[in-house]
Amino acid sequence: MKNLILFSLTCILLSACSNDRERYQYHDDHAPTAIPPLAHIEDVNPRYEPQSRGGNKDYRVRGINYKVWRDITELTETGGASWYGNKFHGHLTSNGERYNMFAMSAAHKNLPLPSYVQVTNLANKKQIIVRVNDRGPFHKGRIIDLSYAAAKKLDIIQAGTGQVEIKLIHFPEHENTSLLEKQQNESIYGTFTIQYLVTSSAAKATQLSNQLTNKHNVATFFEQKNNLYYLRIGPLNSEAKTEALLKTIKKEYPKAYIIHQEP
Known part of the structure; x- marks a missing residue:
């Protein structure tokens, strides 16, 4: 029985190491080799969501401490946006979900998870709404990391980065209807x-x-x-x-x- 337990633990550790190597098997991130049609992918529908159990504690990356803004209700930020693709596709995000580069999601260093933000490309004025469920980007001058689909809709895939403005879309806890539902009810x-x-x-x-x-x-x-x-x-x-x-x-x-x- 003891040998069986040791064997099982060894398999789990090997599996974890294998997944870790797979996550970082690319030295640099890159776009998917097979790109599905993205025109039908719409912005997410913002609504109140409780903060997730994972990813909402203050943390430290590369020797720098980061604070999570748990009680924030308003935010407008201007800075660089980047995107992440195959390197992280299918792996866990900071709040424990699976990253899907074809979903309208994003990463932010400080916003509570999940959050919703409107992102505007300052070069062409294109706008999207994304759901923040991950941490990053940890590069100077960048304020948000977009999924491949989100970056594609803003036309920053080719350049790799772009200057954007982000605005937090906040819902109080008692307001559990979505933005779309609110608009429909008002009509x-x-x-x-x-x-x-x-x-x-x-x-x-x-x-x-x-x-x-x-x-x-x-x-x-x-x-x-x-x-x-x-x-x-x-x-x-x-x-x-x-x-x-x-x-x-x-x-x-x-x-x-x-x-x-x-x-």
Whole structure:
């Protein structure tokens, strides 16, 4: 019996060593050799999640101590983004899940696990939403490590890195509906949008939409009809809040007005 126990322990240790070698068998990380279609992969649907049992203690990597921001509710960061692929695909993330390079996930040094963040590529203004379930990147100047799919959607695969802005999407514990569910529930009561400008320039439409999103922390979008772009902010479910926002918008866009869509 003693020999059997020793044999079993030896097998477990050998298996662990084998997995460790497999995880680091590539000197450098690289893209997958067979890339499945990624166009159908959508952003994750943010919702309240309790902090995972793993990955939420302060830790030390390469002689540097890192603190986990357990009670954070707001965060905007600008810095470098990188991505990780085959080297870690299928292996455990810091919170104990399996890393999938074709999922919309990411790694951050300090955010509680899991967290949701919006990531904007500052070079082309493309945006995604990812779920943070891992730790890293441990390189100077980098603030987030993206999955292969997430990096692909931001167009930073070829360059390897890119400058991004990340914003934390926070849900209080009592608010257990997802962002998508909230939007769907709000639409039951009708929605309000504010149209503030019409332009013939696609570049201007994108630039102004991003500016107003950052300035007012409200979603923006534009509709294209023929060769014109109709810039709008919303949707909002409160008429009072929409009226208040309209007063602010009119200081810069005096011709702005409210559009009310019945459910």
